[in-house]
Amino acid sequence: MKLTTRRGLLIGASAALAGCDQLQRSPSAFEFARLGEALSKNGQRLLLSAQPLAREFKPSDISADFRGNGSTSPDSEEYLRHVDEGFANWRLRIDGLVHQAVTYSLAELKAMNARSQITRHDCVEGWSAIGQWQGVPLKALLMSASLLPGARFCIFHCADNLYGQGVYYESIDLFDAFHPQTILAYGLNGKDLPVKNGAPLRLRVERQLGYKQAKYIMRIEVASALTHVGGGKGGFWEDRGYEWYAGI
Numbered sequence: 714m715k716l717t718t719r720r721g722l723l724i725g726a727s728a729a730l731a732g733c734d735q736l737q738r739s740p741s742a743f744e745f746a747r748l749g750e751a752l753s754k755n756g757q758r759l760l761l762s763a764q765p766l767a768r769e770f771k772p773s774d775i776s777a778d779f780r781g782n783g784s785t786s787p788d789s790e791e792y793l794r795h796v797d798e799g800f801a802n803w804r805l806r807i808d809g810l811v812h813q814a815v816t817y818s819l820a821e822l823k824a825m826n827a828r829s830q831i832t833r834h835d836c837v838e839g840w841s842a843i844g845q846w847q848g849v850p851l852k853a854l855l856m857s858a859s860l861l862p863g864a865r866f867c868i869f870h871c872a873d874n875l876y877g878q879g880v881y882y883e884s885i886d887l888f889d890a891f892h893p894q895t896i897l898a899y900g901l902n903g904k905d906l907p908v909k910n911g912a913p914l915r916l917r918v919e920r921q922l923g924y925k926q927a928k929y930i931m932r933i934e935v936a937s938a939l940t941h942v943g944g945g946k947g948g949f950w951e952d953r954g955y956e957w958y959a960g961i
């Protein structure tokens with residue numbers, strides 16, 4: 714009797730779930746979108762408290778040399794001009810599904826509250842390096858632009874054309890974008906980010922593999938989907954078969 718009741722309940726529950734499938738999908742997207750609106754501090758804490766931190770290391774663990782991989786010296790006229798000018802006229806632009814597109818100079822980013830973290834970078838090619846990154850939490854920048862309903866992803870548009878095959882780009886969802894260790898780094902091991910490692914600004918999304926860590930960021934587009942950029946899979950390497958979610 715008990716069993717029948719339980720079975721009945723289970724069937725009822727799964728039927729309800731199936732029926733709710735569509736509905737269930739939209740609230741989660743909606744929930745993320747609301748973050749940019751005035752979601753209470755407590756609400757954010759609740760969401761973020763479920764997010765485990767990537768391991769952080771000691772200064773003595775820092776690798777002697779953090780190698781450069783993939784593009785190490787973008788050769789577009791525009792990028793080379795920025796290098797010549799010490800990135801004084803470079804601007805980060807955040808646009809797309811935001812109330813207000815915003816731009817930041819490197820000096821403005823450096824003046825914001827910074828976060829520093831010593832983490833290990835793992836590349837699928839089989840090497841790792843530990844470095845100390847300094848930068849601005851992506852969350853703070855997204856809040857400054859204020860997200861519109863429908864926002865689900867951040868797409869990072871980079872300055873380099875990798876192997877002449879296409880402009881490098883990457884994307885993460887808002888769950889990772891609001892993670893406390895997700896920063897836009899302008900510093901590596903206490904110095905300005907070197908060109909080989911992505912100057913002037915690169916993403917650190919610490920719970921994912923190396924190819925997600927977009928270097929040479931020029932623009933962050935907030936979007937509801939990934940299909941309109943590049944090959945539509947959310948990143949340069951994703952378009953060539955890599956997983957979009959590259960969790961470690």
Ligand SMILES: Nc1nc2c(c(=O)[nH]1)N[C@H]1C(S)=C(S)[C@@H](COP(=O)(O)O)O[C@H]1N2
Binds near residue numbers: 835928
């Ligand atoms: N813009 C851009 N970002 C990029 C790449 C690239 O070629 N271009 N390579 C990715 C890969 S595969 C890795 S492992 C890391 C390498 O970062 P590093 O050069 O600081 O070692 O950057 C990632 N981000």
Ligand SMILES: [Mo]
Binds near residue numbers: 782835836838923924
């Ligand atoms: Mo990589």
